[in-house]
Amino acid sequence: MxxxxxxxxxxxxxxxxxxxxxxxxxxxxxxxxxxxxxxxxxxxxxxxxxxxxxxxxxxxxxxxxxxxxxxxxxxxxxxxxxxxxxxxxxxxxxxxxxxxxxxxxxxxxxxxxxxxxxxxxxxxxxxxxxxxxEPGAGGEQDEGRRRMTGVVERTTAILAHARTVNDVTDVLKDPQALGHLGAVSVMLGIVDGARIHLVAEGQLGSYVPEIEYTRIDAQFPMSRAVRTMQPVFLVSRDEFETGYPLLWPYIEPLSVRSGVYLPLIAQGRPIGALGLLYKRDGDFTAEERNLLMALGSGVAQSLQRAMLFEQEHDLAEGLQRAMLPRRIPEVPGALIAVRYRSARMGRDIGGDWYDVVPLGDGRVGVMIGDVEGHDTDAAAVMGQLRIVLRAYAVEGHTPGAAMARASAFLRELETERFATCTYAQVDLSSGILQMVRAGHIDPVVRRGDGSCHRIQVAGGLPLGLPPREPGPTGSGYPVTSLELHPGDTLVLCTDGLIERPGSDHDTGMEELMAAVRGGPVDVEDLADALCDLVGDAGGGDDMALLVLRRRGTPNGSGGGPLRQRLDPGDTHAPGLARHLIRAAVAAWGARERADEIELAADELMTNALVHTDGGGNLSLRLTAQGRIRVEVEDTSSALPRLREAGDWAVSGRGLMLVQQLADSWGVEPRGGGKSVWCEFAPAVAGEAAGAG
Incomplete structure (x- = not known):
């Protein structure tokens, strides 16, 4: 060529x-x-x-x-x-x-x-x-303008949904967002008194590891942006080195060649700063500066909104927790765990509550409820309702009567609020569980063998609503009774635990029962596992949970003592006691004498209810000699005596019947009252003795 x-x-x-x-x-x-x-x-x-x-x-x-x-x-x-x-x-x-x-x-x-x-x-x-x-100047500039404008608009739109500071930082740390902005690193600092707390950094390996806390008066570009409330643009590595010698050792090993630090200003005061670092050289155009400042304004609004949300939520949650019991008392015979989770979808306080009330004589009352609404009024009503229901329980009212009185109290407050509630009294010596329900979801019981059951508790209206015609108990809140065996676990919760977006209550209840069935035996671990159903983020409603496990090893024989409270006006107590006596006697191998023992116990219970004002306590146990002992304690100091009853007399035969049925009986003074007792030897033991 x-x-x-x-x-x-x-x-x-x-x-x-x-x-x-x-x-x-x-x-x-x-x-x-x-x-x-x-x-x-x-x-x-x-x-x-x-x-x-x-x-x-x-x-x-x-x-x-x-x-x-x-x-x-x-x-x-x-x-x-x-x-x-x-x-x-x-x-x-x-x-x-x-x-x-x-x-x-x-x-x-x-x-x-x-x-x-x-x-x-x-x-x-x-x-x-x-x-x-400039190559492709017109089209490239138009495209770059559209790209950056779109990034700012999209980022601002996404930030509008951020509810927490973590939500804001997650948006800013998104690598795709950084790529579209042309930045290789983002840093978010929040003003904390006289310091700036660095809470977010950008892509791993490219961010500048500044000190986590820096003073506002320090020689850092982020501090300067906060201090002057003006953006700081650095267009070369020389400006980093000469202007900010404290920062330069961190910048020097990186490929960063320029950066901008934007003050985040809300209501005329700086609340933080946003830093963006680039590998590009050269100054920022006027349009780029305007877009970046617009981005900073959007981030500032979102950050302030998130900070206010978290502050209000923390305040509401603190107020809510202050109205709940400060501690759960130690209850002999039971292990109890409680949990409360506030709603994360809203900032208002809720009305969910729980409580544990020792009642003496081996009994404990447990309750859980939910006042309608999510505001301070709901919390105030919740606090009053919890205290008054606790007071009625301590006064000795039956579960149905306590619930009826609490409903009347709520109506008298004239708040136009109603509340759902479940209240249960547990006799931990006998395992007798008496429950009333006011419009609340059913409790769940896990038996010692691992089976799980949803307890269909007869229900009354939510508290605060006008009462219907009173039922047989006269309270409008019927009592459901069952036996909680050693090793059985009772689970009470509010509907915040079973509500799922897009699902009905039945689906949530099925998930709850599956979690209870397969959950840990330890009540604390089980409570944590159930809370995991909604997670730390929670849902649209707050949630309260109470888990009670009766101490002891699961035992199908029912060999423990039985105790039953007898209250005047409680028509269910004697029938329930007779049912439990028959079951206990059969478990103790004395089925042949069940009719005699039941009849004698019925006479003793009737005497206590008819001839005393305060009712009494029935107990049934095996003595060290293997005899079955029935005792009824009451508060009357008058001692019963045998007397002849005429043919037409309506009373006077009770003790004579007890004397004929029992192997032995007696009366023992007990402080301000007395105990009437009788004992029975199992038929097999008696026969063996006779044969000897």
Whole structure:
């Protein structure tokens, strides 16, 4: 080939490869199915890549493109394929081996099979550094403007839904958001008194590990932004080094070349600062500065809203917890765990509560409830209702009477609020469980053998509503009784534990029962497992939970003592006592004498209820000699005596009947009252004695 001066002579007309090479225009061939991409020598030269540095895939180009540029190019190609176009083109900012910036233009032709599926892209890759003025100035600037504006708008829209500081930081730390902004690192600092607390940092390995706490008067760009309430733009590494020597040791080993620190201002005062770091050189345009300041304004509003939400929520939760019992008393014979979780979807206080009330004589009252609404009025009503129901229980009212009185109290408050509640009295010596329910969800019992049951408790109206006609008990709240054996677990909760978005209560109840059935035996561990059903984030409603496990090893024989409270006006107590006596006597191997023991106990209970004012306590136990002992204690000091009853007398035969049925009986003074007792020897023991 001839030479003319220092330039080689080229053939006429020039071959296409010569034309492309002289104009620094290379070619590429991209197989979409395999992911392989071929770059010719000129294309490698344009990208300042050696052949041994290129792995033959599109990822090999990314070493010369900024993350934001690579993301933009990917989006351009994807959009062309999605729209069914055959061509695309884009100017991208690239970087030479020495780090100096340049421009590259990429243009591709998309090949599709007969079904329209893209399978190959053939194109050119051109050095655009010598294009007139700024390459693709108009279109590229328009695209960059639209891109940054879109990023700010989308980020602001997402931040509008942030409810906590963590929500805000999660949005800012999202790598895709950083890529679209062109930043490689983001830092969020919150003003804490005279210091700035760094609470969020950007991509791992590229953030600046500033001190977690820095003073506002310190020589850091974030401190300066807060102090002056003006943005700080740093357009070169020299400005980092000379302006902020305390920060420079952290910046120097990184590829950061510029940055901006935006003050976050809410209601005229700084609440924090946002830092963005870049690998780009050069000043920020006026439009970029305006967009970044708009981003800072959106972040400031979201951050203030999140901080206020957390403050109000913490205050509400603290008030709620202050109205709940400060501690759960130790109850002999039972293990009890309680939990309360506030709602995370709202900032208002709730009306859920629980309580544990020791009642003496081995009995304990447990309650759980939920006042309608989520505000301070609901919390105030909850506090009053919990205290008054506790007082009625301590006074010795039956569960039905205590619930009826609490409902009347709530109506007298004239709050137009109602409440649901479940109240249970447990005799831990006998295992007798008496429950009343006021519009609340049913409790769950897990037996010692692992089986789980939803207890259908007869229910009355929610507390505070006008009463219906009173039922047989006269209270409107019927009592449901059952036996809680050693090792059995009672679970009471509010509906916040079983509510699921898009699901009904039955689905939530099934999940609860499955969790109880398969949960740990330890009450604390079981309570934690049940709370995991809604998670730490909680849901749209607050939740209260109470778990009670009767101590002892599961025992099918029912060998423990039995105790039953007898209250005047409680028509259910004698019938329940007779049922339990018969079951206990059978478990103790004295089924042959069950009728005699039941009849004698019935006479003693009737005497206590008819001839005394305060009712009494029935107990049934095995003595050390293996005899079955029935005792009824009352508060009357008058001692009973045997007397003759005429043919037409309506009383006087009780003790005579007891004397005839029992092997022995007697009366023992007990302080301000007395105990009337009788004992029975099991038939087998008696027969053995007679045979001897």
């Amino acid at each position: 001839a030479h003319r001066g220092d330039n080689p002579e080229v053939d006429w007309p020039a071959r296409p490869d010569t034309s492309l090479a002289l104009n620094r225009m290379g070619t590429f061939d991209w197989d979409l199915d395999s992911g392989r991409m071929h770059l010719d020598p000129t294309a490698l030269e344009v990208l300042d890549l050696r052949p041994d540095e290129y792995a033959g895939t599109p990822d090999g180009l990314r070493s010369r493109l900024a993350p934001a540029e690579a993301a933009r190019l990917d989006a351009r190609v994807a959009q062309a394929i999605k729209d069914g176009r055959s061509h695309y083109g884009a100017y991208v900012r690239s970087r030479r081996r020495d780090g100096s910036p340049t421009w590259t233009h990429i243009q591709g032709h998309i090949l599709r099979d007969p079904r329209g599926r893209p399978y190959r892209v053939i194109g050119i890759l051109r050095d655009a550094a010598h294009d007139p003025e």
